[in-house]
Structure formats: structure tokens, C-alpha cells
Amino acid sequence: MGRENDYEVFAAGDVVLQGGATLRDARLAYKTYGRLNADKSNAIVCPTWYSGRHWDNEWMIGEGMALDPDTYFIIVPNMLGNGLSTSPSNTPPPYDRGRFPNVTFYDNVALQHRLVTERFGIERLALVTGWSMGAGQSYQWAVAYPETVERIVPFCGSSVTSVHNKVFLEGIKAALTADAAWNNGWYATQPTTGLRAMARVYAGWGFSQAFYWNQEYTRLGFSSLEDFLVGFWEGFFLDRDANNLLTMLWTWQNGDVGRTPGFNGDTVHALNSIKAKTLILPGGKDLYFPPEDEKWTAEHIPNAELRVIPSTWGHFAGHGTNPEDVRFIDDAIKELLAR
Template sequence: MDYEIFDLGTVRLQEGATLSDAKLAYKTYGELNGDKSNAIVYPTWYSGQHYDNEWLIGEGMALDPARYFIIIPNMLGNGLSSSPSNTPAPHDRASFPRVTMYDNVQFQHRLVTERFGIAKLELVTGWSMGAGQTYQWAVSFPDMVKRILPFCGSAKTSLHNFVFLEGVRTALTADAAYNGGRYDKQPDIGLRALARVYAGWGFCQQFYREKIYEREPLGYASLEDFLVAFWEGLFLKRDANNLLGMLWTWQHADIGNTPGKRSLEDALGAIRAPAIVMPAQQDLYFPPEDNEWEVKHMHRAELRVIPGAWGHFAGGGLNPEDTRFIDNGLKELLATEV
């Protein structure tokens, strides 16, 4: 096991349920310095686990473990932290309670403060649902978070994004083998269908028009090869109930639902941290227009669009040019005095 577990005990969730013996899986990179002033939190994304974030960590990069103490907390539902697949009855499988972005960040805050005694975070950053958690950190703990860089994500899931996820959910649950979540074997037909729905959204029209999937660094032999090897290969490794649990979290993401906040605008206006908000030019889930609206309601935020044809996966660590763009933004933000 290349990660550690923080025992949360019995937790009360925002939607009203309790979860006994809750656990938060995490991995750290680098060393916490003497005054505990070099910590960064880098949350995971939909279906991703901590090792899926490691492409943005390395020597000479902004997230350099020789300089910073980087904490990657795994979202609840991702199979490592408490999830439908690893929780005993009565909250197992389809009975796993609903978890919000707010819940995830509350538990991550406990990890950061109780396990490590950290009072300030130099940065919170993340991709996709990790970006949603980044926004939530800045709203929930404005005195603690010094800087944020959410990339390819949003402060609230849009209606269009919600509808996309309805297609994903329905494709998976339409498989008779899903059996209302009480399956003994993973519903492979549903997982493959989910992957095919996802494939049309994760990358953009230009990506497919120019057959970028055939070029390096991907190098697939054909479109069908890409759909099977990349997309079906990605989701066949996942648990169906875990995917559906995280999907609910994604659909209902909204920092405006933070206790004490009146609206999305109120929550955005409460963010004090300097921010670079970084959408991808052709992201079909989180288009730049949504982030442009958000930035207008934030005090110290800049919109910086990742150019190119990789759509949402501009933030996925696959294209070196996009990685450099994100890394350069992180370096610039970390160099900013706050």
C-alpha cells in the first residue's frame, strides 16, 4: 500500500446521514518544514486516485517535493477513502450515503490540521472535481488558504454538465447486471457504455477531427482502438457504485451551498486568496465562459485559458504542452507575495 489512512471516526454528512468508521486515504510528497509553512493540498478527480495526480509533481516543477510538502487526499467514493466498495453494511454498495464537495473538504481540513498541525496552506490546486474542491477550500477556510489554482473545473456544476452526467449514469445503470447496485460482479456492459458516452466529452471536436489520438503521446492505431484501450480501459478498472457515488457529488457541486453562504455569488465573493482560474479552451464540461463569470465575482482572480485541442484532458497530464502551461501558472502564483 503506497498511501496512508486517516481515521475520521463517525462523521455527520451535509445531506443528513452519518457514516461510521469513515476513512480518508492520502499520500504525501516531500517533507513538512519546521514552521509548517510549505504545505500544498492537491485533491483528486472523478474516479482518479492519488497516483493519477503525480504527473504534476516533480523536480524543477512548481509542485517540487524538494521544496513543498504536497498532500493528495483521495475523495470519498474513489475506492481508497471510504467508498461504496469498501464500506461494510449497512452503508455498503448502493446504500452508501451522499457526499458533497463540502464534506470532502471538511474531512481534508481535519487531516491537514489534526494529523499535521498545519495552520496555513501555500496553495490548493486541482483538476476537474479537484478544481471544485479547490474552490471549496477557499470558501470554507479563507484564512487558511493563501492561493488557489483550479484548472478545468468550476465552483458549481452547470445544468449542461449535469445533463451530461445523467447520460453517464443512465448508461451504467441500464445494464441489467447492475441490479440496483447489488451486483456480485461488475456490470461490464454498463461500464463500457459509460466509457463510450464519456469519450465524446472528455476530448473536443478538434481532437477527433484531427485524429490526435493517433499521434504521440497517445499513439493509438485507430478510433476504435482509442475507445477500447483508453476509455473502456479507464472505467473497467473502476467500481460501478463508486462511480455513481462520485457522480452524485459532481452533479451537486455548488460552493453556494456552503453553510453561511447565501448564494454562489456570495461564496465567490468570500474567496480572499489570489487565484488563477484556468479553464481549457475547448472543454465541453467546464467551458471558459463559466469560469469567466466566476472570476468577475472574485476579488483577486485572473482567468487564464489553456489553449489547444485537448479539451477537458488539457488538465489530465497527457499533453506536455498543456502540462507546461499549468506548471508555469502554478510557478507564477506561488511566487506571488500574499
């Protein structure tokens, strides 16, 4: 399975964003797995997450898994701002770098809907599923296009970004932008001091207290805590572009299905409108999206079930690195697809 150049591009033309700016010659990078069947009923959309690229979702896709390319046609669209789709790092002036406009979850999903309908002629999706911001996009799909989406399985994510989650994001934003090299987004080289600082702040939130207490990072091949902080966390962010990270951070911070056109900011009304069969999988010790937040969400969605991932891996229960969590998520998706 592929990497940087192993994807296709949907050229969307000029796209007017919710904030009023126009993305000119907008490009949505995506990769597909499997084949679309004759009646176009086997399509699944699996959006990317904060800083993730399409290949970062490939742990979910494979023979014998819920997302089996022998059975399903799986579309993995890259979020705006992730460096492959239209982003600060690849947009020409005047909307380049520090001038890149704000993008919402709705903006992302509206573009994905165009890809699904215009490029493939798909009218129904068997499933939309994803981790973290991929979960946010799953909720957004179900609210914005209720007649299209049959099922959603959002895991370790939310339909509306909580106040506490916004505070965490302020912390990592402050760490990144405190680097003088950042220069309000007009840097000549990446602000690596800020990226490393951001990574260290992130490290205390991505995994749970129990993960660190049990020194689970040794299972990932790291020889000490410092080795994990440098090798995993700093390495995680150093190949990302700072403006791209800040663009996706704004999208995350401002996540709210109530912002969907027609709902006037009413999150509960938006959740009430979801018609898809919904299975919500929060991580038991997720510090961003705790189970009690998603319990609130489930209470407002008809046909929703909440099932907590029994994991000490915190938010990263949904990252695909822990085999036990992978099995739990995969089994849950299989069960919903069988309904």
C-alpha cells in the same frame, strides 16, 4: 512513485455528512510528497478528480516543477467514493454498495481540513490546486476555509456545476445503470456492459471536436479511433467500481460552493468571500467547463485572474497526458506561487 498500497490513512471516526447520514469509522486515504518545513508554511493540497486516485496526480509533482517535493510538502487526499477513501465498495453494511450516502464537495473538504490540521498541525496552505473535481475542491477549500488558503489554481473545473454539465452526467449515469447487471447497486459482479457504454458516452465529451479531427489519439499510442475507444476509454472505467463512480457522480452533479454552511445556497456570495489569490485555468475547448463559465466565476472572486489553456485536448488538457498543456499549467502555478 507508488500505487494501491502506497498511501496512508487518516481515521476520522464518525463523520456526519451534510445530507444527515453518518459515515462510521470514516477513512481518508492520502499520500504526501516532500517534507513539512519547521514553520509549516510549505504545505500544498492537491485533491483527486472523478475516479482518480492519488497516483493520477503525480504528473504534477517532481523536481523542477511547481509542485517540487524539495520545496513543498504536497498532500494528495483521495476523494470519498474513489475506492481508497471510504466508498461504497469498502464500507460494511448497512451503508455499503447501493446504500452508500450522498457526499458533497464540502463533506470531502471538511474531512481534508481535519487531516491537514489534526494530523499535521498545519494552519496555512500555500496552495490548493487540482483538475476537474479537484478544481471544484480547490474552490470549496477557499470558500470554506478562507483564513487557511493563500492561493488556489483550479484548472478545467468549476465552482458550481452548470445545468449543461448535469445533463451530460445524466447521460453517463443512464448508460451505466441501464445494464441489468447493475441491479440497483446490488450487483454480484461489475456491470461491465454498462461501464463500457458509459465510457463510450464519456469519450465524446472528454476530448474536443478538434482533438478527434486531428486524430490526436495517435499521439497517445492508439492505432485507430476504435482502438482509442476500447483501449483508452473502456480500459479507463473497467477497473472502477460502478457504485463508486455513481457516488462521485452525485458529488460532481451537486457541486456548488453556495452549499457551504453559512451561504444558504448563494453561489455568488460564496465566491465573493474568497480571500485566496486565485488563478483560474479553463481548457480552451473543454466541453464540461467552458471558458465562458469560468469567466463568470472569475468576475465574482476578488483577486481572481482567468487564463485559458490554449489546447485542443478539451477537458483532458488537465489530465497530464499532453506535454504542452502540462507546461502551461505548471508555468502558471509557478507564477502564482512566486507572488
